[in-house]
Amino acid sequence: MKDLAAPEAPTDTILVTDTGFCPGDGAEVLDLPADADRAALAAALTTNATIRVAFASFADGRGFTLARRLRQMGFAGRLRASGHVLADQYAMARRSGFDEVEIDAALAARQPEEQWRARADWQAHDHRSRLRAG
């Protein structure tokens, strides 16, 4: 898998975490497309890089299921949703197993930091937290 992982090109993307915006950190990434199948996910499990799942459109929710699958398959490393993800989807991304979201500068300007911070409490008001083990 190593050869698929490449250092992140310096871009003006922004990472969003529970604490808000921070610039891209140049971590090594392994890219997975939204249509990655089970075999592709299994092959990615051993990576030390951040797995980055592409969201071509906010309306395409496949990436959420990919993240949950990777977690259920045992992936414990960093998991990033990248592309057209809305602030309104931040809690969904976190609850599906992503650690962070990567957006471009234009989206960050249109949906500024406080709109994302408003969903940093994603652990609250979660129906499934009352149903699931642990």
Added chain:
Amino acid sequence: MYRYNEFDRDFLAERNRQFRAQVERRIDGSLTEEEFKPLRLMNGLYLQLHAYMLRVAIPYGTLNSAQMRQLAYLAERWDKGYGHFTTRQNIQYNWPRLSDVPDMLDALAEVGLHAIQTSGNTIRNVTADHFAGAAADEVADPRPVAELIRQWSTDHPEFQFMPRKFKFAITGAPNDRAVTAAHDIGLRIVERGGEIGYTVLVGGGLGRTPMIGKVLAEFIPAEDLLPYLEATVAVWNAIGRRDNKFKARIKILVHEVGLDALRAEVEEEFTLRKPLYAGGRDVALLEEIAGHFAPPEFETTPTETYDAAYASDPVFRSWADTNLAPHRADGYAIVTVSLKKQGDTPGDATADQMRVMADLAERYAHDELRISHEQNVILPHVHKRHLPAIHAALKAAGLATANIGLVSDIIACPGMDYCALATARSIPVAQQIATRFDELKLEHEIGPLKIKISGCINACGHHHVGHIGILGLDRAGVENYQITLGGDGTEDAVIGTRTGPGFAYDEIVGAVETILKTYLSLREDPSETFLQTCRRLGIAPFKAALYPEAKTRAA
């Protein structure tokens, strides 16, 4: 009745606060129109032909009187004084203003109601048998598990941007009153060696590609239910088609990959999902919820007032004969209040009528109401001694129409009168058929009959499973109505068969009359229903009556 706890109340308040902010963020440009659209849809706000429409969920069709009064209040305060009950146990308000919607949602939350996931590419309101908890033929009340599924699917992080909408229906009785075979997933509660479990049907649906659901799993025990459902929806979310919205429903996936291959995928996914729910908290919650649905304490008093009215009052008797169903407790009945008065819009109720029904439920019926997918309102637990008083009150409110299950108890979608997608009118066709058979005084003679009308191929009126189905199309700018016969939405679900060329708007009522007069002349005796005659003889004799010129040509 499920009673909200603190978690539920906080969740809803937070969700409504988020939606209020989303409306503001749409206005300030943070959200584009394209981005706002799915967010408003997942909160029940639809854009219709003339205005916005707010679709409020009535989970598994169950309401108490306070909730019904609040629905009346919304109709009066923010709409034109009425609401429309739909075939999926929702109520729709056809005229709200966008800026009022957050206040409407807050008003709903006051009584534990919401509009979440009544629209959009999400898991929709879970529907259930409208006689649940009251029917004589029930294995178990389906509402606790419907409520569990409501909680599990609400705001489910993976399932808010799916290929298309996804609908669940559940029945706890062998007589399927919830049309489970016409849903993306249909659940049937079954008992095996003393254990309660669920038969899972997948891939049913009507619309432009009608399909009857197939058995994905014969028996899923309670502790596996949520992971199994989650696995099924996740598989479809990952590989269901997103290139063409008409091919996006799970029924197409079933068709394209095959039932066995899909089952293997689901089972593989299930092994991934099962550990998520290994703690048994889902089963514990189901048991807790079941406690909320404990049956009321049924009284054992005499039914003389009922017996006397039945013997002496023919109007009451006729209503009792059509609008009551057997209850499992002695001395009780299930009352169906018809929202199908001949000439009115099927499923519409005014705010005053809603209040009358709420008052009756509170006073006489253990404070419970139901909405049926047949667009009527039900008082599920009524002691028979109250029936004369209830009938009198309903009569005064224009709600005592004695037509349940008969010709004029028609399901009709909004059609051209409200819907942007419509290719023909459907409500006026329903009104004219009902009025015509009322004039002919043939309604009771004809007996049990389900007519269902859709104003376009999307089939919101379930025409495929109507004994007589009517589909309104547009043929070169002219309305044209196709007829199907022999459809059935029960446990023996069947898609109806098309009779042949369609009929013009001014011919369709006559065509229905021809079909029913043919039935009356062909039935073996009055106990043979229209559907039975249809099954015995096929559609040939009806075709011959509908298209006499074709016969002459062939002869």
